[in-house]
Each structure stands twice: as C-alpha cells, then as structure tokens.
Amino acid sequence: MIDRANVTNMLSQLVEKRLTSQQMYWSPEVDFDWGTDHNRRIDYVGFKPYTPDYVTTPVSVEKGTFICYEVKSCWEDFKSGHGLSFFGDENYLVCPKELAEEIIARQVLERKNLNGILVPNKSGTALYAKYELTDVHMTARTRIASEMLWAIVQAHERPRRTEES
Secondary structure, three states: OHHHHHHHHHHHHHHHHHHHHOOEEEEEEEOEEEEEOOOEEEEEEEEEOOOOOOOOOOOOOOOOEEEEEEEEHHHHHHHHOOOOOEEEEEEEEOHHHHHHHHHHOOOOOOOOOOOOEEOOOOOOOOOOEEEEEEOOOOOOOOOOOHHHHHHHHHHHHHHOOOOOO
C-alpha cells in the first residue's frame, strides 16, 4: 500500500524544482473558471516569456509558453475524476513510473492536449519523460495569456492546502 500523501508531496517537489530550474513564473493549485460549474484546478501552471536573444519585448507575454502539470500518485487518484485539466501550450501528467506504465498498458489516457507523462528518475531527484505523446499539436491553449497569468497571480494570494486540511 502506498502512502498517497508522501508520493504526492515527492512528485510535487520535483515539479516545483523543475519549474524553478527552468526559471519560470509559476504557481500551484491554479483555478480557471472560478465560481462557475466549469471550475477546474490545475496542480501547477508555469509561464516562460518569449525572449529571443534574452530580450524582453512587448510581445514577450503573448508569445510566451504556459506549461501545465497534473500530479497523480496512484491509480485511484488518476481515476478520481479530479484534475487532468490541460489548458497550457504544453501539458504533462506527473506520476510514479509504475502508474505511467499501467496507464499506457490499459490505454485509458485520453491524449488530447497531453504532451507526455513525466516520472521521477531512479534517484528521485528529477523528472524525465517516460512517454512522449508526439501526436499532440504544439499548443492546446485556447485561453489568452492575460487570463492565464491572472489565474497564476490569484493562486499566489490563496492560502495553500496543508496535509492536515
């Protein structure tokens, strides 16, 4: 029996490490369509402005890249019906290697808007792409950059869930 909270925490720390090392603006638990019947919360949303030659221009925001990560600790978590909201230019499922293999073997993953499945490396220090889903278009994003950025900002203002809550 796995400890879902510990697995989720470990995977979340690896996502945060990845976002930070890629010098992204990011936030956990980002809500979209808040206050509607279509409310969706994405575990992590990162943003990297478009800066050719490391120069920021007026179009750096609109041409920037939004990357969404959904963390799933086990089969029950994956099938819970929560999450798997992918609104970014790039979208990844993050889970243990065994779960990734089970998802692929059962062929239950809808590949729409999903770029790949990331799993921890053997030492548990970083994420790598266990499965790249190459039949996905470059971007699945249908929301404008200002909406995505505003959602990231609002997520920073909310208190975080703790393991006790």
